[in-house]
Amino acid sequence: MIPGALQGTESLPDASRPVPAEPIVPPRPNLGPEPWPDPAPGGEWAPVALALLIGLLAAGLGLGFRSRSRRRARRRAGGPGGDRGPSSRQSGSSPEDRRIRRAEVLRDALVNAFGPSWNAKTTEEIGADPALPARLGPEASARAVAILAEADRAKFAGPSAGPPADGGDEDDDDDRGLDGLLSSLAAPPADPGR
Structure with missing residues (x-):
């Protein structure tokens, strides 16, 4: 080994004397994150147009629901939306x-x-509800339950297996009975303290 060769360099560190660490410096200064691109021209109108579109859609749906509920109310009242009254016998409608x-x-x-x-x-x-016989009486409440049970059979059991019924007198009796039930239900209850 050459004795003058080690004069310019430091000796190797040992465990008792650590070498102070120097901070790592990037090769150039850090400029931060990249800037956002400029918004497209007219971009400030996009939220306004979206809000307007949502508003028009909500208004259209509201009008649709309103007209649908009006049609249902007209059907229930027997108006031009469709006859649903008890005595509205249409040609071709089955007894069911x-x-x-x-x-x-x-x-x-x-x-x-x-x-x-x-x-x-x-x-x-x-x-089974005790309010029905209390309001209508036992015979009328039994008739109301019978009307509902006949309709359940017609809905879920399908057309009757017997011969096709004319339905003339029987339907008139049923309509008169239903009219009596409807007028009893429309009248105020007999016990006002209830």
Whole structure:
């Protein structure tokens, strides 16, 4: 080894004397993150156009629901939207269809008389509820439950297997009975303290 060769360099560090570390410096100054690109021309109108489109869509849906509920109300009232009254016998409608229409009218009257929770009740629950005989009497409440049960059979059992019924006198009797039930349900309850 050459004795003068080590004069310009430091000796190798040992464990007792650590070499101070120098910070690492990047090769150039850090300029930070890249800037966002400029927005496209007219970009400030996009949120306004989107809000306007959503508003028009909501207004259109609202009008659609409103007109649909008006059509339903007209059908229930027997107006030009469709006849659903108990005595509206259309040509070509089957006895099952007439039974179902009568039951729908009766259910609407029950909901109006006893509240919206009656819309979810089954025929059996309506028959077991003590409020019905208290309002209509035992015979009329039994007739109301029978009308609902006949409609359930017509809906779920399909057309009857017997010969096709004319339905003239029987339908008139059913309509008169239903009219009596509807007028009883529309009248205020007999016990005002309830």
